[in-house]
Amino acid sequence: MNTDTEMTPSVVDRATYEADLDALRVREKAHTHEGDAIAAARRRLPMVGVDPTITVVGPHGPVSLLDVFEGRSQLIAYFHMWHTGHSAAEQCEGCTFFNGQVRELSYLHSRDVTYATLCQGPYDVSLRYRDFMGWDVPWYSAQDAADALLGDRPRSPAPLVCYLRQEDRVFETFWTSGRGLEPMAPTYGLLDMTAYGRQETWEDSPRGWPQRWERRTRDIMRTDGRPTAQWSRLADGHPDDLLG
CATH class of the missing domain: 1.20.5 (Single alpha-helices involved in coiled-coils or other helix-helix interfaces)
Known part of the structure; x- marks a missing residue:
């Protein structure tokens, strides 16, 4: 390269x-x-009905999908991947990249939209990862609910799903994955404005432009073996032990 x-x-x-x-x-x-x-x-x-009683685990224990809306009419749920039994350094670099850039939620709330992470791993351990990364988005475990919520859809890359609530009924209105997740990451849009772009090998760039990363490798979102964003957290003294 x-x-x-x-x-x-x-x-x-x-x-x-x-x-x-x-x-x-x-x-x-x-x-x-x-x-x-x-x-x-x-x-x-069109939209399709979803069982509103499907249960996920939050800070106060099991709650229904309906509760995840926090009383608002719409919900954007990101199904963060989880590698059970693995260290923080081995957790999903893509989910860390995308989910970590969704921070200010007040503008979504002003449009009656809730954003929440439905992690595909256990609540207590994955919450430690959220806290290590310094994220404050609502966090739930969908470990036992993912099959019911996602069906046969691929779990990797993690999908983002939009829901609409009408009183006690819930409907799915849209879902996306892969490059469809790029609106979550302003980093990509900003890089696209620069002279060298994303510096990835698939890009159509002039001959001689730096193209350091291959899209299909994990290194694209990792630095020295870890998801890139973890290094600043470690530098600030935040522990990455997921077992406590």
């Missing part, structure tokens, strides 16, 4: 730069409008 960072975009005068940027803006706006159209189609999808 190419790691040369000496290659840079060509240098031009300001007028040429702005003209090329204006041309790209036309494509960016078309991309935005197509995204709006897809979102409009998503809002017109």
Whole structure:
């Protein structure tokens, strides 16, 4: 993989730069409008009923899926993967990457939407991981409920599922996985704006651009054997012992 960072975009005068940027803006706006159209189609999808009494485990013990809504009309649930019996360093780098970037929930709440993590592992141990990572999103264990909630859908990459509540009834309205999770991670959108992009081998970049990471390897979201975000937590003195 190419790691040369000496290659840079060509240098031009300001007028040429702005003209090329204006041309790209036309494509960016078309991309935005197509995204709006897809979102409009998503809002017109049918929905399917879900048993509201399915039980997950939260801070006060077992609760129903209905309770996870926290009284709001909509719920976004991320089904965080869990590697039972493994250390913090061995936990899912992808889930750590995506789930760790969903932090400020007040804007979702203002739209009557709750965000919650439904971890596919046991509550007490996985909660220690949440606390080690410094996350404060609502956290539940769906270890015994995942089959009922996800059915035959793949568990890896972890899916994100949207639900709608009508009084005591719950409906699933949308789900996604893989690259569909990228809205959870503003990091990717910001990297896409930079000259070198994500620096991944699948990207269409000019010859000589740095492309350090292969998308299909775990290293893309790991540094020195750990999910990258863990290093700052360790540096701040937070223990990563999941067994207490």
